[in-house]
Amino acid sequence: xxxxxxxxxxxxxxxxxxxxxxxxxxxxxxxxxxxxxxxxxxxxxxxxxxxxxxxxxxxxxxxxxxxxxxxxxxxxxxxxxxxxxxxxxxxxxxxxxxxxxxxxxxxxxxx
Amino acid sequence: xxxxxxxxxxxxxxxxxxxxxxxxxxxxxxxxxxxxxxxxxxxxxxxxxxxxxxxxxxxxxxxxxxxxxxxxxxxxxxxxxxxxxxxxxxxxxxxxxxxxxxxxxxxxxxx
DNA sequence: ATAGCTGGTATACTCTGTTATACTGGTTAC
DNA sequence: GTAACCAGTATAACAGAGTATACCAGCTAT
Numbered sequence: 001x002x003x004x005x006x007x008x009x010x011x012x013x014x015x016x017x018x019x020x021x022x023x024x025x026x027x028x029x030x031x032x033x034x035x036x037x038x039x040x041x042x043x044x045x046x047x048x049x050x051x052x053x054x055x056x057x058x059x060x061x062x063x064x065x066x067x068x069x070x071x072x073x074x075x076x077x078x079x080x081x082x083x084x085x086x087x088x089x090x091x092x093x094x095x096x097x098x099x100x101x102x103x104x105x106x107x108x109x110x111x
Numbered sequence: 112x113x114x115x116x117x118x119x120x121x122x123x124x125x126x127x128x129x130x131x132x133x134x135x136x137x138x139x140x141x142x143x144x145x146x147x148x149x150x151x152x153x154x155x156x157x158x159x160x161x162x163x164x165x166x167x168x169x170x171x172x173x174x175x176x177x178x179x180x181x182x183x184x185x186x187x188x189x190x191x192x193x194x195x196x197x198x199x200x201x202x203x204x205x206x207x208x209x210x211x212x213x214x215x216x217x218x219x220x221x222x
Numbered sequence: 223a224t225a226g227c228t229g230g231t232a233t234a235c236t237c238t239g240t241t242a243t244a245c246t247g248g249t250t251a252c
Numbered sequence: 253g254t255a256a257c258c259a260g261t262a263t264a265a266c267a268g269a270g271t272a273t274a275c276c277a278g279c280t281a282t
Contacts, residue, residue, distance in 0.1 A: 005144055009156060011211025012137055012204065018214070020133065021269070026123055033116055038229050045120060052270065054230060075279050078229065092210055093123065095203040100122025102199065103129070132239070149259050160241065165260060186249050189259065 018063075019089065023048055023056050028086055029093050031066055036079040060086075129174075130200065134159055134167050139197055140204050142177055147190040171197075 019025050023045070030044045042053050057080060060066045065086040071077040130136050134156070141155045153164050168191060171177045176197040182188040 005155065007212075008208050009137055009140065011208045011215065012140060013133075013157070013211075014214060015207040015211040016133060016136060022127060022131065023270090025127060026120055029120065029123060039227080044116065046124070049271065049273095050230065051232090051272090055269095075228065088210060088213065092203070092206040095206040096126040097119050097122045099199060099203055100124075100126040101118075103125060104122065134240095150257080161260065162242090162262090163240065166239090186258065 015092070019092070021056075023052055024060070025089070025093060025096065027053065027056050027060065028065065028082065028089055031080055031082045032087060032090070032093075036081060038078060038080070041080065126203070130203070132167075134163055135171070136200070136204060136207070138164065138167055138171065139176065139193065139200055142191050142193045143198060143201070143204075147192060149189060149191070152191065 019028070026045045026048070027041065030041045033044075035041045035044050038053070038057075041057075042048060042050060045053070057066065057068070061068050064083060067081050067083060069079045069081070071079065130139070137156045137159070138152065141152045144155075146152045146155050149164070149168075152168075153159060153161060156164070168177065168179070172179050175194060178192050178194060180190045180192070182190065
């Protein structure tokens with residue numbers, strides 16, 4: 001029981017460490033939803049700046065959560081895609097989207 | 112489809128706004144697990160400082176996610192408890208714990 | 223030609239979450 | 253009496269996440 005709890009706090013903190021911050025999950029979600037192009041992802045996430053997107057994409061690529069492919073066509077074409085590992089965040093993202101929707105319902109009810 | 116996606120990004124960002132940061136979810140988790148006392152909660156979360164715990168507890172109380180009850184015994188006794196609203200984070204927390212455990216498995220396999 | 227798209231980078235700055243350390247006042251235990 | 257527990261607060265400082273704004277080269281459509 002006690003041992004179990006310690007293990008779970010650890011797991012929780014590990015997860016927060018990986019997907020922490022304001023933008024990681026929205027970016028992962030966007031790419032998992034099929035957005036591949038830089039500007040496409042940018043437009044799909046309200047409020048994000050090119051700088052933050054650029055930085056986070058690099059980070060996610062380094063951590064093997066997404067792949068970046070440059071097609072040497074003209075004009076040059078860059079595509080981001082999620083790896084299988086990245087897709088393992090699916091349940092987390094879905095749970096958070098579900099919570100956010102319920103939350104909004106409650107806010108609306110009150111007003 | 113497109114409308115749906117916009118709604119979901121919004122919901123996701125709303126959720127991140129509420130439970131964002133390094134400590135909120137671990138604290139909520141700890142209290143939901145039955146930890147009631149300040150030092151008890153503190154000890155249950157590796158790395159947290161009294162200052163951060165104090166601040167986050169105040170914040171969570173203001174947002175009606177937890178209740179703070181002072182029992183005027185001697186010595187004074189303070190108990191934190193989660194509200195029903197707080198418990199609605201259950202699925203999110205469970206999903207994140209599950210991810211963290213899987214993640215650790217993979218790390219161990221590789222080494 | 224000029225406005226707009228693509229995929230970004232550069233610079234500078236803010237802000238606040240987070241850490242570190244110390245301290246308080248009361249109670250209990252040895 | 254002194255050490256340790258409780259429930260925190262005070263002060264200072266830092267690091268880096270995040271913002272704002274401008275800019276670049278290359279291409280396209282009008």
